[in-house]
Amino acid sequence: MSERQDVQEILAQGGERFTDHLELLAAMSQDFAASGDIRKTLSKALMRITDYMDAEGGALFLLEDKGTVLRCTASVGPVDLMGLSLQAGEGIVGRCVQSNAAEIVRDVSKDPNFFSGADEKTGFRTRSLLCAPMMVRDEKIGAIEVVNKRSRDGLFDNTDLHLLQVLSSSAALALINARMAEALVEQERVRREMELAAEIQRSLLPGSKEPSFPVRGINIPARTVSGDFYDFFELPDGKVCFCLGDVSGKGMNAALLMAKTASLFRALGKTSPEPGMLLARINAEVCETATRGMFVTMVAGVYDPATGELVLSNAGHEPPLIHRGGGMFESIEAEAPPLGVMPLGPGEDFPETSFQLGKNTLYVFTDGVTEGYGKDGKPLEIEGLKSILAENDDIEMQDRLETVVDILYDPGKPLRDDITIMAIEGRIREEGQYRRESSYEGEQLLSFTFYSKPDQLKCVRMKVTEAVSACGCVGTTIQDFVIAVDEACQNIIRHAYQGKPDGKIILEIYLENGDIVVLLRDFANTVNPDLIRPRDLGDIRPGGLGTHLMREVMDEITFLPPPQDKGNLLRMKKRII
Numbered sequence: 001m002s003e004r005q006d007v008q009e010i011l012a013q014g015g016e017r018f019t020d021h022l023e024l025l026a027a028m029s030q031d032f033a034a035s036g037d038i039r040k041t042l043s044k045a046l047m048r049i050t051d052y053m054d055a056e057g058g059a060l061f062l063l064e065d066k067g068t069v070l071r072c073t074a075s076v077g078p079v080d081l082m083g084l085s086l087q088a089g090e091g092i093v094g095r096c097v098q099s100n101a102a103e104i105v106r107d108v109s110k111d112p113n114f115f116s117g118a119d120e121k122t123g124f125r126t127r128s129l130l131c132a133p134m135m136v137r138d139e140k141i142g143a144i145e146v147v148n149k150r151s152r153d154g155l156f157d158n159t160d161l162h163l164l165q166v167l168s169s170s171a172a173l174a175l176i177n178a179r180m181a182e183a184l185v186e187q188e189r190v191r192r193e194m195e196l197a198a199e200i201q202r203s204l205l206p207g208s209k210e211p212s213f214p215v216r217g218i219n220i221p222a223r224t225v226s227g228d229f230y231d232f233f234e235l236p237d238g239k240v241c242f243c244l245g246d247v248s249g250k251g252m253n254a255a256l257l258m259a260k261t262a263s264l265f266r267a268l269g270k271t272s273p274e275p276g277m278l279l280a281r282i283n284a285e286v287c288e289t290a291t292r293g294m295f296v297t298m299v300a301g302v303y304d305p306a307t308g309e310l311v312l313s314n315a316g317h318e319p320p321l322i323h324r325g326g327g328m329f330e331s332i333e334a335e336a337p338p339l340g341v342m343p344l345g346p347g348e349d350f351p352e353t354s355f356q357l358g359k360n361t362l363y364v365f366t367d368g369v370t371e372g373y374g375k376d377g378k379p380l381e382i383e384g385l386k387s388i389l390a391e392n393d394d395i396e397m398q399d400r401l402e403t404v405v406d407i408l409y410d411p412g413k414p415l416r417d418d419i420t421i422m423a424i425e426g427r428i429r430e431e432g433q434y435r436r437e438s439s440y441e442g443e444q445l446l447s448f449t450f451y452s453k454p455d456q457l458k459c460v461r462m463k464v465t466e467a468v469s470a471c472g473c474v475g476t477t478i479q480d481f482v483i484a485v486d487e488a489c490q491n492i493i494r495h496a497y498q499g500k501p502d503g504k505i506i507l508e509i510y511l512e513n514g515d516i517v518v519l520l521r522d523f524a525n526t527v528n529p530d531l532i533r534p535r536d537l538g539d540i541r542p543g544g545l546g547t548h549l550m551r552e553v554m555d556e557i558t559f560l561p562p563p564q565d566k567g568n569l570l571r572m573k574k575r576i577i
Helices: 003-011 015-034 038-052 091-099 117-122 158-204 251-269 275-289 381-391 397-408 430-438 454-470 475-496 546-553
Strands: 055-064 069-076 085-087 103-105 129-136 139-149 215-220 228-234 240-247 296-303 309-315 321-323 329-331 353-356 361-365 419-425 443-451 504-512 515-522 556-560 568-575
Touching: 015 038, 015 158, 038 055, 038 069, 038 139, 038 158, 055 091, 055 129, 069 091, 069 139, 085 091, 091 103, 091 129, 091 139, 103 158, 129 158, 139 158, 158 251, 215 228, 215 240, 215 397, 228 251, 228 419, 240 251, 240 361, 240 419, 251 275, 251 296, 275 296, 275 309, 321 381, 329 381, 361 381, 381 397, 397 419, 443 454, 454 475, 454 504, 475 504, 475 515, 475 546, 475 568
Parallel strands: none
Antiparallel strands: 055 069, 055 139, 069 085, 103 129, 129 139, 215 419, 228 240, 240 296, 296 309, 309 353, 321 329, 321 361, 361 419, 443 504, 504 515, 515 568, 556 568
C-alpha cells in the first residue's frame, strides 16, 4: 500500500482523529527544524510516536556501515535497545527494510524471523509489533518498530499499521533534510577553514619589494590551498636568499607540508643561508615528520647583487633556466633527490652549483607551468616557456612573469596544477666600472652593496669595523672610521635619496700605500660639491655637524666625477702608516 493510500485510510477514520495525526506530524517537523542534534530529535520523535500509538515501547533503527548494519539509534520503553546491531537483513526489522513494506506481527513467537535475543537478555516479553520502513524515493534509511499495544488484547490493527507507515515516512524525510542541513553546515565550516588556511599560506609568501629588488615571484593555486611555495629575503650583507618548492600530492596534507617547509626555509635560511647546507637541514626535518610517501622538490639559492655570483642547490626539482639573451637558455639539472626521500649522512650537504649570473635572468618554476595548458588547449612544455620568455625579454620582470601566467590561467576554468614561477634578474651594475676608472690597485678590504634604509647602517658599521681591524687599526682609529662612514651614509639616505628606501649604495674600502681609502657610490641626483659646506660651529641648531666630524676624522674628503655622469662618488682617505 502506498503512502497516499495510507493517508486516505487515515482520512476515513474521521475528522477529529485526522486532526490529531496532523498535529503529531507538525510537532515532529518542528522538532527536526528546531534542533541541531539529529539523534536527540529522533529519540523525541520516537517517543511521540510510541505514546501516540499507545505502545509499551519502540525502537528506531538506521542503516550504517554502507548499508550492511542496522543499528538502534533511539529506544523508548522499559528495555533500552540503544546500540543493538543487526545485519541489514536480520530479524523482522531487517526483512521490513529490505522489502520496503510495513508489517504487522500479532504473535512474534510464530514468526521465525523474530530476533528474541533482546527479550532473553532483559526478561521483557514482546507479544506483537508493528514495523514500517524509513525510505525516501529509492534511498533506504532504516525502520521504526513499536511493540505491545496497551489495549486489552495487546494487538495492533491495520489502522495502526497505516499510521506508522505515514509517521515513518515523515520521519525519514525530516531525517534526510536534517542530514542535508548538517552537511551544508559542515561544508561551510570546511570552506571557511580552507579559506583561513589559504590566507595563512598567502601570508607565508614574500611581500612586495621595491622596484629595484632583483627577485620576483607569482603563485596561483589550483585549489583553495596550494602545495607550491616560493620565498626570498635579504640577508644583512646585501645578498638575497631565495627558494621555490613543490610538495607531492594535493589538498590539505600537501598544504600543511608546504607551510612547514616554507617556515623552515625562512627560519633556518637566516642563520645558515648556504643552499646545500640549508636544504640538508630542511631535509632532516621533513624526513623525520613527513607522512609516508610525501616529499618536496625544492630549489634554494643565494644571489649576491654586488658581485653577480649565484649559488644554487636543486633537490629533485624542475631544472631552472638561465636566459642568456635571445633564444639562448641553459638548464641546471637536479643533482640530488627531493627532500623527505632519504636522510643524508652526518655532515653531508646537498650539492651546490655556483655561477656568474651577470646581466642574465634565472627562472625557477614548478611543473604546473611546463605541464600547464595554454588558452589554445595545447600544453606549454619547456620550449613554449622559453619562447614566451625570449619574446618578452624587453619588458619588466614582473610583467614577464604575469605574461606566462596569463597564457596558462583562465579564471573561468579549473587549473590542472598550481602555477608558481620566480625570476632572479642579474644586475651587474654599470656603476661597478668605477673601480677600474679610479685606478685603485691596492688591497680591497670591503665591497658591500646595500639600500638606503636606516636599519642597514648597523650592518655597515659592523663591516667597516671588520675591514679596518683587518689592516691593523685599533681603538679610537676604528671608532673614527666607523663614525665617518656612518655619517656619510646617513647623509646619502637623508639628503641624496630623501628617505626613499630603494636607493642603491656601494661601499668599498681599500688599503693603498699606507692609506685607507673609502669609496661611497650612490645613484641619486648629482650634487654640487661646492654647496656642501660644514655649518658654523657657533650655530647651535640640532643636526648638521656630520660634515665637521667626517673632516676631523679623515685626512682628505673629495667628490670624484661619477661614472657615466650619474649619481655621486665620495672618496675619503686616512693615513694609518
